[in-house]
Amino acid sequence: IRCMIFVEDLCQGVMFTGAADRCIKMWDLSDPRVSLPCVHSFHGHGGTVLALEYGSEMLLSSSTDGFLCIWKDQSPTRLLRFPAYSIRQKISPESRSAQQGSRQPKESWFLSIAIREGEQPSIFAGDSEGYVHIYKPDSGTEGDNQLFLLAWKKQIHELGVSRILTVPMESFLITLAYDQRFKTMDSLSGQVVFEESNQCGVVFNGVAWDSVCQDVIVADEKGNIGFYNLYTESCIVWKNLTEDPIIQIHYEPSVRKLLLLSPQVLRIMDVVRGVKFSELNEHVGPIVSMASRPTPQGGLLYTAAMDNTIRMWDADSLESIKCLKEKKHEITAMVYLPRANVIITGHENSDLKMWSVDCQQDACLRTVSGTNAHSNTISCLIFTLMFPGADDPGQRLGSDDASSLADSEGAGVGAWETLIAGSYDRQISFWKVTLTSDGSAMAKFERAFVAHDEPDDEVLALAYSGVSCSVFTGGNSGVIRKWAFGGIKKLQGEFEGHEDSVVCFAVDANFLFSGSVDCTVRIWETSQGYQLKKVQMHNVAVQALLVLAESGIVVSCAFDGKVVLWDPQVGRPDVHEVVTYEQPEEFRSLAYVELGRTVLVGCESGKIITFPLPRDSGAPGDGGGGGGGGFAGS
Helix, strand or coil: CCEEEEECCCCCCEEEEECCCCEEEEEECCCCCCCCCEEEEEECCCCCEEEEEEECCEEEEEECCCCEEEEEECCCCCCCCCCCEEEEEEECCCHHHHHHCCCCCCCCCEEEEEEECCCCCEEEEEECCCEEEEEEECCCCCHHHCCEEEEEEEECCCCCEEEEEECCCCCEEEEEECCCEEEEEECCCCCEEEEEECCCCCCEEEEEEECCCCEEEEEECCCEEEEEECCCCEEEEEEECCCCCCCEEEEECCCCEEEEECCCCEEEEEEEECCCCEEECCCCCCEEEEEEEEECCEEEEEEEECCCEEEEEECCCCCEEEEEECCCCCEEEEEEECCCCEEEEEECCCCEEEEECCCCEEEECCCCCCCCCCCCCEEEEEEEEECCCCCCHHHEECHHHHHHHHCCCCCCCCCEEEEEEEECCCEEEEEEEEECCCCCEEEEEEEEEECCCCCCCCEEEEEEECCCCEEEEEECCCCEEEEECCCCCCEEEEECCCCCCEEEEEEECCEEEEEECCCCEEEEECCCCEEEEEECCCCCCEEEEEECCCCCCEEEEECCCEEEEEECCCCCCCCEEEEEEECCCCEEEEEEECCCCEEEEEECCCCEEEEECCCCCCCCCCCCCCCCEEEEEC
């Protein structure tokens, strides 16, 4: 079978197919769940049927025999349920051959056909030599005797025209050809108004029209999809969606679904409009961590990567302002302390360093004996903001709350920040970070203890809950341990349920969210220590978690290239998936910038991609900016 079309308004839905057996078949699709009977077979071509089209009560077909056939219902009374079509007219791309008769060998044939309906329908045909033919009704004929004559013929492409698409209510005619180009022409004048070559040097196979946004959608043999706006003459988006060749596409603008047909699979994609994806490409190594800081002037963003650089960005323009370079040991963890206005980094050799972004200086954090507190790679860093009289848990704030309060006016006279570090040596250490009289930051070692007893149970994740005044650790064993924040080592509980390593945490009041290599996120009630819910949004290890404080929406990311925003709906058995963003990247870290209401995702490649919160995310605001588009697969 070389071609097929579906005609919804004919006999409650019929399908026509053309094949290499030179036959056209009509199939009844009025009730496809019951059966798909073949109701007619039409013979008349002398070669493989290449293209089919229907419109204005005519069936059009083309074949390797060199003819375009116009079929009409020739039954006298037309009382049959399914029309009995017969050939009314044969048209050849070569006028001489048409005059000499159908027995002459043809040097070219029609590869694609289209029809524009109306009082005076027009037929468009593209041939194997790159010509486009336009046929219009003969003014001397009408009704069933109506014949079509060549209005004009023009070479548009260097090679065969494989697809022709007419745009309703417009004079546009869109063509694809084997010269790896698609062109848009004015069907009245024949002038090409827009053309584009394939960026990957392959043939375009599919074309569709988005009537709502006035975009041309094209697909090619390498699995790429491109959106082009004819009025701005620009490429809106070009993305690779699959490694399989895409052989045909269909777009339904009412539901914003794009169907992609490959040799072995049909994919259905959601086309998401109004989403502005931005990429920050300054880093060249995996993004370790990101942190945002609101300021009176707007906001700042701090990022660290395994290329051993720390960067400060303008959160509004997303431009890199400053760059600090670590000269020796690889950066493996980072946290920003807003009150002290310093960055703390953990390193592969167990170093902890404090960086002043303003004066671009750094200092190593040491114990009272002048040594490192840890003996192996620093895997995670968190902090909490402390106030005088902090024996009351209400006087302590976790990282999320502390970030917003530390820059506020009068952020606690005498307050300080406690830094907590986790390491592959199974220990966690506590550091008191204060401001001296001259405004500089100073870190003092307080204590450290072994949090995990098993030799291979490295500390991989840390979290602090201000409600329960507890520190949570996760590691290779999959067991989550709850520790008292104050005093010496005091284990308050163990949460068991994960089947593999716990690698990330997020905290929302009494609830702890834990992400694991077992591909799940588990939700725990921290005061009693029991599991509330098990959630699976990814098919690979969950790399990072984030809770949006204003709405309670959870964000998760993984190496599967997915960023999922979901409502945990605590108290209900299920969760609500708000939106899923996909990119051909491996995601590993998350941050939220309140200024632009965007989620930032750090990639293994070193890119940082920004995704706006959707309008229905439950957060106040008006949603993402304009321009661009994205795809979410289903």
